[in-house]
Amino acid sequence: MPDKESHKILQTVRDFLKQEEDTYGPFQLPDIGKPESSGQTKTNIGKLEGSGHAEPADAGLDNVKRVEQAKTLEELRELCLNASELHTDLENTNLVFGIGNPDAKVMLIGEAPGSQEDKQGEPFVGRAGQLLNKILEAISFRREEVYIANILKHRPPNNRDPLPEERRRSLPYLYRQIDLIRPQFIVCLGRVSAQTLLDTNQPMKALRGRFHPFRNDIDLMVTFHPAALLRNPAWKRDTWEDVKMLRKRYDEKNGENR
Secondary structure (H helix, E strand, C coil), X not given: CCCHHHHHHHHHHHHHHHHHHHHHCCXXXXXXXXXXXXCCCEECHHHHCCCCXXXXXXXXXXXXXXXXXXXXXXXXXXXXXXXXXXXXXXXXXXXCCCEECCXXXXXXEEXXXXXXXXXXXXXXXXXXXXXXXXXXXXXXXXXXXXXXXXXXXXXXXXXXXXXXXXXXXXXXXXXXXHHHHCCCEEEEECHHHHHHHHCCCCCHHHHCCCCEEECCCEEEEEECCHHHHHHCHHHHHHHHHHHHHXXXXXXXXXXXXX
């Protein structure tokens, strides 16, 4: 069993490697002496962050049908309150459904609630949320004008990345949420949100800087998660360029001159 100091060092190394992969994409770790069982040496750190047994393909099928028939956000929220498949393996968490203007033209989507979001039942209310508010204000949006949600609606333990099966179970609910709001734009905040909605393994550097067509008529763009900016202030310049691009396209679509 590693002592606390060893665990702290390992965690620091792990966080650094994950941060590098989030920005530059998957990379190959050198063989350090262990025999390979499959002949593969490429290690995707994101895939090692959690493990679990996927549910059967038809799990929650009845709920998915009900989700597709939800006519309002409130109906959908009630379904989410009773949807066991939306929970992670962290017990006693609160639903973090989403918040904002139900007729928003801009929808921001992060990855999962953190501890403060779990306590308050609202996405992006901690330090990252405060920074997000400032980013929105810098391009003349108020938090109340947009809609904010996450890929997951319940907090995962230790703020780990959502597992593939957790994302799969959550997506029907998020897709219906998007369809009910009908935004013109979606802003994916961070790698997990972007890769999930775009169904890709491409790194951030390949996804940023352009609009992606999504669900026929939505412009989807990718930028850094505010929590990543708190750890890496140098990325704020790139984020500023991203959100200026959003504001310009928004004004073009809506005939606003600024």
